[in-house]
Amino acid sequence: MHPLAQLTLTRRAALLSAAALPLFGLPVRAGQDLPSAENKGWRKTYGLSSFGELNLPENFTQFPYAKAGAPRGGQLSMEAVATSYDSLNGLILQGNPATGLSLVNDSLMAGSLDEDNALYGLVARAVEISPDRRQYRFHLRPEARFHDQSPLTAKDVAFSLLILREKGHPLIRQLLRDLENAVAEADDVVLVSLREGFGRDSILNIAGQPILSAAYYKAHNFERSGMEPPLGSGAYKIGAFEQGRYIAYDRVPDYWAKDLAVNVGQNNFDRIRYDYFGERAVGFEAFKSGTVNLHESATASEWATGYDFPAMRDGRVVKMEIPDRRSPGFQGFFFNLRRPVFKDSRVREALGCCLDFEWDNRNLFYGAYKRTVSYFENTDMMAVGLPSPEELAILEPLRAKVPADVFGPPFIPPVSDGSGQDRALLQRANNLLKEAGCRREGSQLLLPDGTPLAFEVLEFSNAFDKVVQPMFKNMKLLGIDPRLRAVDSAQYKQRIDNFDFDVVIDRKMIGGVPGDELLAYFGSQSGKTPGGLNLAGIDDSAVDILIDKALKAQSRAELVVVCRVLDRVLRAGHYWIPNWFSPNRRIAAWDVFGRPEAVPKLDLGISSLWWWDAEKAAAVKAKS
Secondary structure, three states: OOHHHHHHHHHOHHHHOOOOOOOOOOOOOOOOEOOOOOOOOOEEEOEEEOOOOOOOOOOOOOOOOOOOOOOOOOEEEEEOOOOOOOEOOOOOOOOOEOOOHHHOOOEOEEEOOOOOOEEEEOOEEEEEEOOOOOEEEEEEOOOOEOOOOOEOOHHHHHHHHHHHHHHOOHHHHHHOOOEEEEEEEEOOEEEEEEOOOOOOOHHHHHHOOEOOOHHHHHOOOOOOOOOOOOOOOOOEEEEEEEOOOEEEEEEOOOOOOOOOOOOOOOOOOOEEEEEOOOOHHHHHHHHHHOOOOEEEOOOHHHHHHOOOOHHHHOOOEEEEEEEOOOOOOEEEEEEOOOOHHHOOHHHHHHHHOOOOHHHHHHHOOOOOOEEOOOOOOOOOOOOOOOOOHHHHHHHHHHHHHOOHHHHOOOOOOOOOOOOOOOHHHHHHHHHHHHHOOOEEEOOEEEOOOOOEOEEEEEEOOOOOHHHHHHHHHHHHHOOOEEEEEEOOHHHHHHHHHOOOOOEEEEEEOOOOOOOHHHHHHHOOOHHHOOOOOOOOOOOOHHHHHHHHHHHOOOOHHHHHHHHHHHHHHHHHOOOEEEOEEOOEEEEEEEOOEEOOOOOOOOOOOHHHHOEEOHHHHHHHHHHO
């Protein structure tokens, strides 16, 4: 995953899969009617949700997956998914932000890791909703404080939303596109207004944004990246750090919200630290030595063969395979359609024939993976078989805008004979390239305009090299000239932000109630905006129409049908070479942690829900 995408999507983890309020119906769980004449018809609620009611009652005391009274102390140390950083401002496009900055700021409402589409009060204790659902009056908790003990007020909320809408990272500006205004009506009341025709995600996206100190930013330039720790209000603040090497976040002992229901049993570590390494292999060695105490294996080969070391053999390190209940998202090699070499979908499909997943899975992955075939893999939104009558009702008006293949079974990546060099698949690729007008000149394959069919795969880690090389071998047999280009994470981010690449390896996550992430990943505007997550540069009016329908769906059933159609259209476009997914999270840790028995549906919540077990830590120390 693109490092900034990782940061941005983590920062709004509760919103990634959430859908906000449509124009019709009442998709929030309402409380009592407000009695005043001024607010006639307004409704009051303690949380916001999309289709259906909230799972938890108004007087809930904690999230069901958290352990109340969990011990506090110790340090959780992990590897950062990047090679460096040069900024402590993760809210703007400029700079390469440090991992974990989402720990520093609170938001109006907090998400549940058990509900795809639910937010509960954090800084806001309640919210009133106007009859037309265009206005939301958030009532703030008077005890809310920034880390310098200055009060967090409605002025700070209004300031934050407006400056993020105007000057924030393009992804944040997209989330706030329907924000019309935010006004402080009193120190503890902020009124948020939405534009006409607002999207379903709008209010949830607003309620999940970080709250900044207006006073702090009077003396500091919001648009400047740099290494000065910003003033926050969350459970952690930035502690010790060394640019490009590590960053630590220290738990705030007198954190104002530590006893709220949305925080009970959470934020248990005294310190959370991220260490930066040039290569994954170096980071793994740091884990084996105890420099890092928790490691998630990204490769099946490491998981199968990499744990024969003393601390593992004597029990100081433990391995855990934890079922991943989330949608696995979609990972693959994404073509940059802005490059002329990838303009023809037949060329893109031919390149996909060169990846022999069956050989890879047997020889490289120890049979641990399943092939990804859909953008909505392993969900009810995945297209299968022929379009249903409901899908056809959406597809027919788009017939002139989509490939004819969309009206048949959805595209599925070809299954090889597992030889690593399937002659039938290579012949299929060759035929597709000929149909696209490519021709051979000696050993070189030329595009119709006479230029060589050559491209570069951009990466910032060598983790995929062993997968890329067998695929390249097959491509070279066809006369194609592929190359690998490795750069550091800062240069990688800059090139990705500016779409300066041919092919990139990436993973995207889609929540159980897809919303604004569809715009970010597939919308044409995202593909034209620096920093956008539409890496392939998909610019398809039919896709934009379907995304708009998804954002305006009035029920989950309607959303499922639209997403199935979108899946068909995207798969027919051959925008990527699909990779694979694992049904489990592979976690290795020094045996110093405790964790709740219940595992939440949307994430393991390691940094928020696990805790330091002093007895286990003493036993590990005794064995050392």
